[in-house]
Amino acid sequence: MDAPRSLFDKIWARHVVLRREGQCLLYVDRHLVHDGSFHAFANLERRGARVRRPRQTFGTPDHYVPTLSRSPADAATPEIRRMVETFAVNVTKHGVSAFELSDERQGIVHIVGPEQGITLPGLVLVCGDSHTSTHGALGALAFGIGQSENEHVLATQTLWQAPQRTMRISVEGRRPDGVSAKDVILAIIASIGAGGAVGHVVEYAGSAIRSMSIEERLTVCNMSIEAGARAGMVAPDDTTFSYLAEKPFSPKGAEWDRALKYWKTLPSDSAARFDSEVSLEAGKIEPMVTWGTSPENALPIGAVVPEGPQRALEYMGLAPGTRLEGLSVDRVFIGSCTNSRIEDLRAAAAVARGRKARVPAMVVPGSGQVKKQAEAEGLDRIFREAGFEWRHAGCSMCVGMNGDLGRPQERIASTSNRNFEGRQGKGARTHLMSPAMAAAAAVAGFLTDVRKL
Amino acid sequence: MAEQFTSLTAIAAPYEPLNVDTDQIVPARFLKFPRKDGYGKFLFHDVREEPDFVLNRAPFDQARILVANANFGCGSSREGAAYAFHDAGFRAVIAPSFGDIFYANCMKNGIVPVRLPDSECASLRKILEKNPGTQITVDLVAQEVRETGGRTHRFAIDAFYREMLLKGVDELGLTLSLLPEIEAFERAYAREAPWAVR
Numbered sequence: 001m002d003a004p005r006s007l008f009d010k011i012w013a014r015h016v017v018l019r020r021e022g023q024c025l026l027y028v029d030r031h032l033v034h035d036g037s038f039h040a041f042a043n044l045e046r047r048g049a050r051v052r053r054p055r056q057t058f059g060t061p062d063h064y065v066p067t068l069s070r071s072p073a074d075a076a077t078p079e080i081r082r083m084v085e086t087f088a089v090n091v092t093k094h095g096v097s098a099f100e101l102s103d104e105r106q107g108i109v110h111i112v113g114p115e116q117g118i119t120l121p122g123l124v125l126v127c128g129d130s131h132t133s134t135h136g137a138l139g140a141l142a143f144g145i146g147q148s149e150n151e152h153v154l155a156t157q158t159l160w161q162a163p164q165r166t167m168r169i170s171v172e173g174r175r176p177d178g179v180s181a182k183d184v185i186l187a188i189i190a191s192i193g194a195g196g197a198v199g200h201v202v203e204y205a206g207s208a209i210r211s212m213s214i215e216e217r218l219t220v221c222n223m224s225i226e227a228g229a230r231a232g233m234v235a236p237d238d239t240t241f242s243y244l245a246e247k248p249f250s251p252k253g254a255e256w257d258r259a260l261k262y263w264k265t266l267p268s269d270s271a272a273r274f275d276s277e278v279s280l281e282a283g284k285i286e287p288m289v290t291w292g293t294s295p296e297n298a299l300p301i302g303a304v305v306p307e308g309p310q311r312a313l314e315y316m317g318l319a320p321g322t323r324l325e326g327l328s329v330d331r332v333f334i335g336s337c338t339n340s341r342i343e344d345l346r347a348a349a350a351v352a353r354g355r356k357a358r359v360p361a362m363v364v365p366g367s368g369q370v371k372k373q374a375e376a377e378g379l380d381r382i383f384r385e386a387g388f389e390w391r392h393a394g395c396s397m398c399v400g401m402n403g404d405l406g407r408p409q410e411r412i413a414s415t416s417n418r419n420f421e422g423r424q425g426k427g428a429r430t431h432l433m434s435p436a437m438a439a440a441a442a443v444a445g446f447l448t449d450v451r452k453l
Numbered sequence: 454m455a456e457q458f459t460s461l462t463a464i465a466a467p468y469e470p471l472n473v474d475t476d477q478i479v480p481a482r483f484l485k486f487p488r489k490d491g492y493g494k495f496l497f498h499d500v501r502e503e504p505d506f507v508l509n510r511a512p513f514d515q516a517r518i519l520v521a522n523a524n525f526g527c528g529s530s531r532e533g534a535a536y537a538f539h540d541a542g543f544r545a546v547i548a549p550s551f552g553d554i555f556y557a558n559c560m561k562n563g564i565v566p567v568r569l570p571d572s573e574c575a576s577l578r579k580i581l582e583k584n585p586g587t588q589i590t591v592d593l594v595a596q597e598v599r600e601t602g603g604r605t606h607r608f609a610i611d612a613f614y615r616e617m618l619l620k621g622v623d624e625l626g627l628t629l630s631l632l633p634e635i636e637a638f639e640r641a642y643a644r645e646a647p648w649a650v651r
Contacts, residue, residue: 129530151625198551256648
């Protein structure tokens, strides 16, 4: 009898090409690239190397793209425009499968991968972006890499990696009404800390995770890196398989049947051992907001600002004891690879419907496909009537690289993943929360408990 | 091509904050610039606006080693953070723990990321704060951090990357020499999982 293995162990073992001094040369099934990957292409060319597996490499521009239109000419500055254009040159030159800005499948790379069926259970998927952990929601081993590693994968379709430790985070029970997947992951990060899972691959388990939709699981896995985990994953199940059936790049016919049979062997064996175990009760989680400059600074909306690092409190313009509820906001951002899928937009629209935004609010769908679906459902109209801006797909104000930026001291209710100093613009003050909570902040003009609306 | 590193004795600067993210090390707006222009000027760009920030103060402005706190370099995968340290002259960062991606990026850019226990990092930072300009040695051969005339701290580091840094081995060049093994793996794997290999 073989030793019991975890989902991570099984995927890892299947991808080891060879071992050397504690490192494994790991085969990479899918490599995603974006408009920030230009250093990797530049280095590759300096070396005179080619992309070894262009059909296993997929690209879409996202970090630098304008969200007002689909024309690079509308980029905020000439340098930003050059980034979008350089991406197009690189993917064309190397024959990489790409969804360019004019393609309605374009979007944030972590929205596009799952949506197109590029991400599949059991695959090793990497991308030069830390939120690559998102894709683990489908039962893949997916993690972010740097530009040197990017170049290495482009040239060889492999990476040198040491096996990581494993952590199982079990969330049991039923989420109360008004509590979203975003609240679950913020509660997890608040509980284990921003460095709580450093050096680990996290498997999310438990009834509250199993009962989540794929989009909810994507939100949870997305923020694994905010707890320090390079990868987060969820065992593939019937929810996963029905999500993937008929996706454009999913296997078809007999190949699907064969893949499915394999995917069903992937979940962790019941006796699998993890290097650490954490558990949370879903029933105790409430709508969360962050108050500081690390995602671990998350509290239920009913809480008060705690005694915290002076630097974070000063940056955020907050004093200990201040109630989070009622804190006025200057701007609202609904988008990012964490929360820009159709279910996120439905949740935000349900709050916005029939109300008016009291502060500038912007909705940025995660992909052209999400945008199209939202428009077919009339969500764009709901948002517009409520005074929200309806934009084109991209990373936008999550990281501000395309010029969508908050101003100094502006307080932003945001569905993104990082409240770091300067993340949404120099001096901008980010409060992270769910799409419904962000929409509630927009119509109230202050942080509020969406359950009370 | 990885830069070679064997041992370095240099001024070290202490930096206390926890969870320093790579957005602080190099703000996103600078990532669009070509590497050849140099990333040193972006290192802690916005943090440097605080006059008392450690790297603004002599003699720490001459530092080539940073002694930091837990979860250093968390957040974004931007290799610009490692470029910025490298181009500003840094060749070693010592901390109780690192963001995993930043840790890997350091290795690829000739910067040695040294993990030492919390208490040892705290004591080093205290010494440096009390005696500005103190030099310390990061010795990759012996796997030691040595205080001048003081304690020696042993550290563990991945053997593969230690070798790579000591010899200045080109990691990608090494892998390219293993292409026949990769191709053989790929052929067998494609038979088992044809949907994976396109």
